[in-house]
Amino acid sequence: FNLWWYGGFKGKEIEINIFQNVSYWFKKQVAVKNFLSKFNVRFSDISFDKAIYVVLCEIEVKDNKNNLPKYTVGVQGGYSLEKSIYRAFMECLTVLEYNMNVSWTDKEKFLSVTKQTLIIDNLDDNVIYYSKFGKPVLKNNLNQFEANTLKVDNLKLLLNELPKLSKYG
Numbered sequence: 001f002n003l004w005w006y007g008g009f010k011g012k013e014i015e016i017n018i019f020q021n022v023s024y025w026f027k028k029q030v031a032v033k034n035f036l037s038k039f040n041v042r043f044s045d046i047s048f049d050k051a052i053y054v055v056l057c058e059i060e061v062k063d064n065k066n067n068l069p070k071y072t073v074g075v076q077g078g079y080s081l082e083k084s085i086y087r088a089f090m091e092c093l094t095v096l097e098y099n100m101n102v103s104w105t106d107k108e109k110f111l112s113v114t115k116q117t118l119i120i121d122n123l124d125d126n127v128i129y130y131s132k133f134g135k136p137v138l139k140n141n142l143n144q145f146e147a148n149t150l151k152v153d154n155l156k157l158l159l160n161e162l163p164k165l166s167k168y169g
Contacts, residue, residue: 011044011056014085025086038062039096043085046075051152051161053081057088059096060135069099070134072127079153099131 018041023032040060047054054077061068074092078084102124103110113120113128120126130136152158 009046009048011046011048014043014045014055014081016043016085021085022089025089038066038068041089043088045081047077047149047151049149049164050077051149051158051164052077052079053084053151055081055084055088057085057092058135059092064134069096069131071130072096072099073130079151079158095127099127102128102131 019032019036022036022041023029026032038061040058040062042058042060044056044058045053046056054075057074057076059069059072059074061070064070072092072095074088074090074095076084076087076091078087106124109124110128113125113132115133117125117129120129149161152161
């Protein structure tokens with residue numbers, strides 16, 4: 001996540017049928033169509049050099065004039081791409097729900113985060129900031145490395161990969 005957010009590395013877009021998947025996950029509820037009429041949902045593979053899938057989900061409001069949360073992210077990883085996509089979406093949706101409610105569940109915290117907030121040293125303020133003001137302009141790292149790391153499907157193989165990431169692994 002940090003390589004993407006702070007390092008400017010671009011993940012590979014994961015192309016899925018959002019409507020079909022969200023409808024399946026929510027058992028074809030009518031609310032799915034309403035939700036997708038208000039929000040764009042994108043997935044990216046930000047595994048980079050990891051031996052498991054790391055999936056980023058971004059939910060962004062379609063109309064910035066709308067009083068809905070502007071931008072939310074969720075990140076999950078695992079051996080299965082499909083399960084990682086599902087969990088990243090559910091995490092992102094959970095954060096989106098927090099964003100929708102924080103203005104009255106913690107009014108002081110919500111109001112304390114302004115456009116002038118320069119130091120964000122906790123996750124709640126970070127989530128509120130981007131919910132209120134939208135997706136930041138992330139720099140693009142032109143020196144991004146191309147990692148074609150093979151994915152593993154069990155813990156033993158994953159533990160064998162750790163020394164490649166850290167001398168402490």
